[in-house]
Amino acid sequence: MLLRLSRLSFNDDELPELCAKLREIRQLLSRVRKFKDLNVRPLYNVWDQTLEPPDVVEERYVKLSWLGQGSLRSGMVRVPWRGE
């Protein structure tokens, strides 16, 4: 399920090593469990900053110049589909 959510696939011979390494990493990350029930506010933005939204920032239009003509049709971006 994780692979599907990540849109990644692996050969069968790659899987054992992948799983072993993931297990190791997860073991490291699991140390954070100790903070789970701590009564503090999670810190998402390091300065707990807020934003007064501006009206405009002068972001400019761009053309899809870096995409080859093969991925465009009449200006639309062409993406393989077939229903899924």
Place this chain on the structure above:
Amino acid sequence: MRPLQAHEVINEVLSGSMDLEDHVLQILERVKEKEDTIRAFIALAPESSIRARVREVREWLREGRRPRLAGLVVAVKDNISTSFLPTTAGSRILEGYVPPFDATVVRRLMEEGAIVIGKTNMDEFAMGSTTELSAYWPTRNPWDLERVPGGSSGGSAAALAYGGADLALGSDTGGSIRLPAAYTATVGLKPTYGLVSRYGLIPYANSLEQIGPMARSVRDLALLLDVISGHDPRDATTLRVPPTSTFIAKPADPRSLRVCAPPELLEASEPPVKAAITKLLGRLESEGAAVIYDRHLTTIDDALAVYYTIALAEAASNLARYDGKLYPFVRIAPTYTGTATETRSRGFGPEVKRRIIMGVTSLSEGYRDELYMAAAKGRRVIRDEVLAMSRNCLIAGSVSPVLPPRLGERITDPLKLYALDIYTVIANLSGVPSLTLPVDFYSDLPIGMQLMGPPLSEAQLISAGLLVESLTGLAGVAAP
């Protein structure tokens, strides 16, 4: 070897005693000579466009303008967007992508007359600490070709170390500027979170990373910092502060300097690293500085886990966009899901894939509370401890627990790789600035030290750095 420092070059260029074209061509020669072995650049600007740019800046000078970086050669890490050079973040998946816009820092460089010479090698998407995880090739350490230059900004550090640039830009998510600086005897700064715009920085972990200046001396670093820092309306996380003016900073008076050296940032280091830093701290003391050795940073044990949990979650999210629809690299399959899966499986390297899967795990319904959310709480605890300490003293410590590793030594085991970041992630988790500069060599291998201060204390760190430089005599040093 001691090439001219950037601020010396600028003096000579502005006073007319040096032609900037001569300066630029000299560096290009050096790059041609060294690149075959070091391989610091993923992309170099064509000589014709460098010459055109030189003429343009020279014209500005003739018009009487005094751009602060006139004619200085700057190497830019490949995860910083440039509209005039491909930007791949060291990944296959961005092969052929030339952004339609410049990063804010690049725009600011260009406005000040800098010559961007090329894009430097890095670990793929900045995920690594040695520059061996670049999708293209590993970069070698100019001080010892068998060793890594550190990472992920290893290309920028290596280019500086061999004299292939006057100044460089790196990015630091968990030590990516400071590790390479320490391994190459260069100077690097991870600025206060929000001091430098991230607009145009290909994101790895948005809440942790900053673009920062890299140079061969503290003065040069200050020159670059003053140009790139300050509020940017395009980055909502930048602080509402003007650009710094650290270039005019004076070396700190040792008698008014207070340094904390918590054992947790030093004790576990290899003996030569520990010895070099202890020696330097001793010299500071003998100059009259107060060095406090018994303050503790108790949260450091959990810092690595908290850091990687947050970084990987943000990374998994940021990397979702690379599915073959809006970027040139694509592996076509009949369906959209197939194309996305195939493109990502071929386009990302193994370490990136591991981090994506782990990041997805920590955000998933079943694990979010015990991983991502728990780490966000832990981050507050760590930040508060670091902030409290930084109010009393500058915090000194190792940058890396080890000397520059040999090529191949660290990358087979992810945990060993992650462990290189143990001392550096603290500054990213707590948002504070951290300056790395060389303190000594151990059998020709550089050793660096980091100094952390309270938020927006860049000028103070630079003053302290100037003082340290005056003691080590290493300002401007470059590999032979």
Place this chain on the structure above:
Amino acid sequence: MSAEGLGYRIGLEIHVQLTEAGTKLFCDCKSNYRGMAPNTNVCPVCLGLPGALPVPRRRPLVLATAAALLMGCEMPTEMVFTRKHYFYPDMPKNYQITQYQGGGGAPICLGGRLRYYDPDLDVWRSVKVRRINVEEDPGRTEYEGSIQSSEYAYVDYNRSGVPLIEVVTEPDVEGPREARRLVEYLLLALDYMGATNPRLEGSFRVDANVSVEGGERVEVKNIGSTLDLERALRYEIFRQSKIISQGGKVRRETRGWDPVRKVTKPQRAKEYEEEYLYFPDPDIPTVPIKDLVAEARPLLLRTPERLMEAIVSYGVRQRRSWALVVTKPAAQLFLSSVRLGAEPRAASRLIAVDLKGLIKKFGKDPNDPSSWPGPETIARLTMLVASGEYTYDEIKYNVLPAIANDPMLDVKGVLPPKANNIDNVIDEVIMSEVKAVRDYLDGKAKALDYLVGRALRRMAGLAVDPKAVRTSLEERLARLTSGTQ
């Protein structure tokens, strides 16, 4: 077997584009992309290019705040933007920046109530609002042939990043008709607040959740008009009730509305539960709501409810006031003509019924202010009626068509002299149209129409009230009958 009588529950998710915000939600591209060539209303931010950063723009947030105030929402002190992940061709970043309650998120509205007018029964109703999120719209996709079989998806990102509000109601909407009225009212209110133009193609979409007693919840997605919403709900209630009353099972599923065949169709079931990996967007600091509320408050002076109250206070009936309010220029015209001294009740009828009807009949757009005459015209016409100079119908038949045709016309020029010799003309007609009179007297009612027409022709160019002519004719012919007998 009868499928009626089972209880049901309806909840709605209404997505409305803030087309009038000016900018997209996180960049300066236009909020209204209609008429632009594909992929020309795009910038690094709304294309999700790496390194481009979303910065919330003020106007969309002020408008969303106004919507939350309209629904009396409980609001957080700061709102939070959250990333919601799923891979799709129309999503440049493969995550949507939205708002989510939980996981560190905070939507702009945490619960409220929407009051709406039901013109069919002339009552006010209300529905509980569970929450409102502000979010970015994805791009627009075209397929070749059907969505299932098309080899490619063709994506235009002009819509990507357009600000949306998603209003989620509790499942206590009374019925299909009420659902339609609710959405119509909401759109009208947002229109009056200057947030959206609901007449623009694709400016809103509704997902409806329907469950019939004894069955599970079915979601009907992507309903694009209020009429279709009512139809889709009726269809779904009928379909589900029938299954249940025949002893079948209604399982939880997602269906799509086919507006051409007027049926709901099953959508391909997902093989797995969605996992959206929500977490607060680290590029966007939280946004305090206090200042936005202060800026949004004045927009609430212009809700349909407030306007209807104002109109009713002139003695106009509530249902008539709704007929004025549903067409923005009509309501405005009414209020300004009353300010110029127009008689309110005549003015409301003139505008909301007769003139509006004619404007539509002539193929003009009643939502376009230039389809309507100026307030002085309305004021003058109602004064002519009030003074007794002309009857309402004389104005209606002789003046309004000309004005609907050319709103700039001077009333004086159109106003015909009064025909004060109707009786003489009627006598003349009866004398000359002997055959028609006989036909009528023989019981052919249609002959009367003919006679009325002849009379009107004789009075061409004068102000005549056709109803008055008909009544007089009838009276005269009746007398004729009694006379002959």
